[in-house]
Amino acid sequence: MAEKAYKRSLRRRPIPTRFRKEYVSEISSDSGEEASYDSDDDVFTPDDSDWSGDQASSDDCFEEYDCEDEMVVLEDDDKEEAEEVEEESEVTPFGLGSEGFDGHSYNITGRMVPTRGGGQAAMVRLERAAELRKWRPMDEESSFKVHKFKGPAPGYKGMFGARTKSIDYFDIFFNHTILQLIVNQTNLYFTQSNPGTTFVELTIEELQAFFGMVIMISTKGVRVLRHIWSKLPYFHDKALASIMTRRRFFWISRNLHFNDNTHMPKDPNPDRLYKLRPILDHMKAAYQRHYNLSKHIAIDEAMVKFKGRHSGKQYDPSKPTKRGFKVWTLADSMTGYVYNFNVYMGRFGNPDNRDLGFRVVKGLITHNLHHCYHRLYCDRFFTSVPLLKDLKRIGMYCCGTVQHDRQGLPTEIVNLKYSANDMPRGESHLSKHKDGFCSYAWKDRKLIYFLSSAHSGDLPLTAVIRTIDQKGNRGEVPCPQACYDYNMYMGGVDRADQLRSYYCVDRKSRRWHMRLFWHIFDTTVTNAYIIHKEWQFRNKVPPTSLIMFRYYLAEQLMGDFSSRQRVGRPAAALSMRVNASHEHVIVDLRTEGFIIKRRCQVCLRNILRHETYFGCAQCDNVPLCNNSVRQCFENFHKNSAN
Template identity: 40%
Template sequence: MMEALGRRVVAVVGGPMRAHDNMLVGERAPVGEERHQLWVTNLCAQQSSLTTGKPYVPGSMEELETFFEINILMGIKPLPSYRDYWSSGADLHDSYVSQLMSKRRFEWFLTNLHLNDNSKMPQRWGTNYDKIYKLRPFLERISHNLQKALNPNDCMAVDESMIKFKGRYSIKQYLPKKPIKRGYKEWVLADKSGYAWKLDIYIGKKDNAVEKKLGERVVKDLTENIKGKDHRVYFDNYFSSPDLLRDLKENKIHACGTVNPSRKSLPKLKSDKEMKRGDYDWATSNTGLSVMKWKDKRSVHLLSNFHDPIQTTEFTRKEKYGNEIKVSCPIALSDYNANMNCVDKFDQLKGVYETDRKSRKLWHKIFWYFIDATVVNAFIIHKEMKWPKTTLKDFIREIARDLVAPALVASRGKKRSLSSHLQFNKKKSNVPKSVRLESSSHQPERSTRRRCAACSSKKQQIRTDWMCSVCKVPLCLGKRKTCFQDYHAS
């Protein structure tokens, strides 16, 4: 099932292509989501060719998958510049990447990669102008597919995520308290496993007017598709308000979060001077909301629509001189601290091997962010399904091998040998399934007499003069032997 996830990642991004690869200006876009991305890329290249007069070779699906594989792989073994992978210097040159695609072809895809038709882009001063028009079809498709791929855990959290960007763009934000202070702001709804179930780019002010109750609107939009399912959603004081929690309760969504004490409609509780460490005060409303104030070194205010403010728990705190004491607190606070880190888990996984592609195109950063998010979500699905255990690095390598399998098989007969891409073991050859089961390029050829990789064992050694021309694995071939067919069938 591992190799299927590689195809699943491509399906989320744009899907496998099945029909014509070369589309001309003026032709209708192919029906279905899966061909849109390659069609727009070739369309952009042709529009550019009509302007500059330079000829171009349209991209194919195999090349597009190889292009994605190279970018994903660059996240695992980064170099200062993408050109270094094709460097003539032995200390920088990467033989694996450089043999998959030429540097010029890689640059062609970087230049012409598009997700929407620029010729139909609304004017900046028009009423239908969209700041992220170039990304809009891609974002809508990938958002739909991420929600369809996995049913979320009953525990979820809403938080901000930042896409690092230091250029000039109207949707760029500055958050001084975040680890990434400058960049694009992303609203994320993630579940307990860290799966980013819904993402939404913040594009700034609308009609140059400050949006009131922005936090409430964001939470309502993100939780639109989980109404009536009794999910528990956690968020911080930027989003929470009595009106929001009341609305979520009416839609059967349990919600809890810290709250700013200056919010409207909140009751007055004990002052800080009247409380010592471990004390707490609370109040409830006739609509089922409860507000709690707990004193640690500082005061913490909580708002919940499903917790009982009377229930408490204990945890350990260290005093000034190192001695430990037991401090009581509302169980709502303990629950909040245990479940608020859903988006942080997603960010942590995404930041390990992210595709940090430098580009002058303003939307590229957002595009590669969503590619990384798709890979991380696929890895979380793999873990949730309890398939064979693997690390994130090996999982990404497996996806990359699956995407590039057609290119590796097609390289048979060229100067570069497939054997340099395969993992060999003295005892038994290890050929990835994505290569072993690819198309009909595998043909028998004569070799030195070696043990058959399919039927030979330590107790009964069976040798053969034949091997696969692609896999370079010895296999029996004869009237009563089906080792060659069996090896490439499963």
């Protein structure tokens, strides 16, 4: 009834001037001649000739527009009702008698539903109405087939060969090139921030040891990093503290950088991710270069916690992480491998006039996924009729929940919301689109809507396990195959988030790009673990747990490195030189292999904090002040003699 009332209201609205030609759907003549428009008497007449009369005046009235599919023609069962409405209202089918809204007469024999307004808005309404006419009820036969998956074999692309260690799979992504870039940019950043200051430059070996310490710290669950170097026995971690000093660890953490700030463009709309751009580009290319996705993939969002100030920070009260950066992610539904991602930095240009969900999906689907007929699963934020059409055009199927008020959904499916309370649990309704996809409505606790091009159009029912009564008893509830597949394969991104959250290395930071970097670092470790598990499965090796994989990875990254080691003269030669002269001589300890300042032992006894590069070579290189204010060198040896 609501649909018929809507048609009645449309029938009384005038036709836009520029669309008069399009509203001629058929001519009553049996000869099948086309209609022509005579500008002299402004009457449509069947004629074999082209448009006649004053061409300029006709061009001013309308533009040519092919609307073969956009005609909204009344069905035969609605004609009798339309005639009754015309007799009651005493108007023509367009509600204007024999004259149009501009005073001219129109000989229109087609039975069509006009739309109000003109210009672009009228064209949009015509397209929407034509789209609705493409839906067919469930009982009508429609044949569209779903192609089999034609992509390459899923999994790691390269040859495993001798890759047996955890670090071998980590090096796939964090290779020598990206490590060298981080080292160069970190040293450059400190030089730019502290001009004229001498410092010990970061090296690749030291950076790898730093990453290993970070992974090991996350595995142990240390909340306060300073406790690693604490003198309290239950806080102190001798193994980690022996790798580098606390001062050096925090120096690297504070100066870690990835791009040159002096080359940042001064454009009105700059790249908001400029500080991370080399890391983002490298990692996305590495993720896609070394792995083939399986048949089922999923797109969802991930939140990176950040409470500082930044224009790209998002707020979503429905998420566990309510404030932070939103990362759109494409992942494998079977393994959780992250294949592609984009960091959302807020609104940006919308040249194709599509909604955000459409643009996000198109931005994540790379060219090498075209025509492989993957099954993509996404939630109602992304799913829409234009998206399914566009994905099917490039050889990809889509299945997902959809909002009931999305444009393009069939009326018979949308109107089920008014009778949802009367529907039994497990009831399903289906409507088919002639372009090769379906719309489902399934009643669980509430009515849920689906759009799917990954299913052939029939309604095979399967079952899901649900709580069926107030006593907590569980049983089977019938549901469409599209619903079952959605519940089965939608969790690819959630699986990746789950693996990453177990031993997250993310640390609180005022620098926004560091929060995103540690998120990418965690994702990289998780992807390496997934590939490592695949190698174990192929070689029938017992699988390694995630915590042990991270432990071995941290151990292999740290290796035997220690910035506390002497890098100068061997200890045996030093002892021979010291023993040869039995005098206490103050020396610069940097020549003896100590590359950082150490606390003076005399000042430490006096509860003072002074650091120095100098010390006594004969007294086991003990650090001692040597200046005109504090004579710690002399005082130390006087006290020792006494």
